[in-house]
């Protein structure tokens with residue numbers, strides 16, 4: 001059984017006694033910076049001079065400094081820039097400003113797990129990794145709820161790193177939903193697996209294949225969109241509330257019987273073998289190497305993938321239909337319809 005932690009297990013005053021630099025103000029960065037601030041923590045944001053995010057952070061009343069300046073002022077640095085940017089950010093802005101007694105925090109273990117960052121002794125190295133997108137981490141916190149977190153200590157130089165990590169997790173609302181004690185390795189490998197095989201890669205491919213199968217058979221794209229994408233949220237909401245059992249409780253017996261007959265036909269044992277192959281590539285570093293090599297070359301493969309996916313016909317159909325459903329709207333003012341890139 002996992003070791004679980006809730007609000008009563010953590011002392012907020014621990015993180016309230018620190019000076020925090022949040023590096024990056026994107027999906028996770030804005031959520032952590034604003035929720036730490038709202039929890040009474042001294043926060044500054046570190047962003048490069050020409051950063052597009054500067055105006056957003058300043059509009060929220062946050063102090064924004066260059067990353068190196070923010071790190072120099074702080075005794076706790078949380079690295080929430082994109083994973084492939086972290087190695088250079090660490091070498092240029094973080095490492096020169098780390099002193100004994102400081103703490104280095106991450107929202108995901110990628111750079112520690114794959115050895116792109118090697119922190120010095122004398123520094124606590126911790127992770128508070130939300131199990132949800134940053135925009136939801138902030139939305140849930142603001143509404144008095146929270147997104148679960150995985151918490152890990154890689155290096156306990158102070159002897160108090162665990163209490164510090166738990167206090168941080170409480171300050172961003174993670175312990176309202178529950179924190180699980182883990183390791184950087186377990187978090188990194190399971191997170192990469194989940195997003196590739198199930199949550200993002202698996203689900204997106206399933207939806208696109210469903211849409212293609214119906215439209216290529218001559219059915220209307222709008223019907224295919226409602227069936228394969230729009231309704232998926234409503235079905236997943238039931239799973240979120242009560243597991244797969246509750247979803248099966250609510251759908252018709254026809255759907256439930258079809259689920260048992262055709263689910264394993266569509267997602268057969270070869271899919272499980274594919275998942276095992278994906279997991280092996282994560283564990284042996286093949287995926288990390290491919291991603292970082294592409295990013296180091298300016299991301300040509302990434303840009304090609306993104307362009308192809310944005311051009312899939314399901315996106316255009318969905319854009320038109322969502323305009324007609326006033327209640328289906330983006331909660332995020334800075335989201336630009338039709339793009340995967342963050343503005």
Ligand SMILES: NC(=O)C1=CN([C@@H]2O[C@H](COP(=O)(O)OP(=O)(O)OC[C@H]3O[C@@H](n4cnc5c(N)ncnc54)[C@H](OP(=O)(O)O)[C@@H]3O)[C@@H](O)[C@H]2O)C=CC1
Nearest residue numbers: 024025026027028051052053080081082085107108133134
């Ligand atoms: N996205 C998510 O929901 C989740 C992310 N994580 C982890 O959190 C971390 C952050 O990911 P995510 O929030 O998606 O990142 P984003 O892509 O949203 O981060 C972009 C932000 O980082 C800034 N940035 C880019 N380069 C630098 C730099 N060199 N120095 C400082 N700031 C920089 C960007 O500035 P500009 O505006 O100028 O581009 C922007 O503010 C990663 O480790 C990720 O794996 C963990 C759980 C979920």
Ligand SMILES: CC[C@](O)(C(C)=O)C(=O)O
Nearest residue numbers: 131132133134191195199
């Ligand atoms: C599912 C994708 C994720 O792992 C997340 C939101 O938890 C990410 O890296 O963004």
Ligand SMILES: [Mg+2]
Nearest residue numbers: 130131132191
């Ligand atoms: Mg994740």
Ligand SMILES: [Mg+2]
Nearest residue numbers: 108191192195
């Ligand atoms: Mg992830």
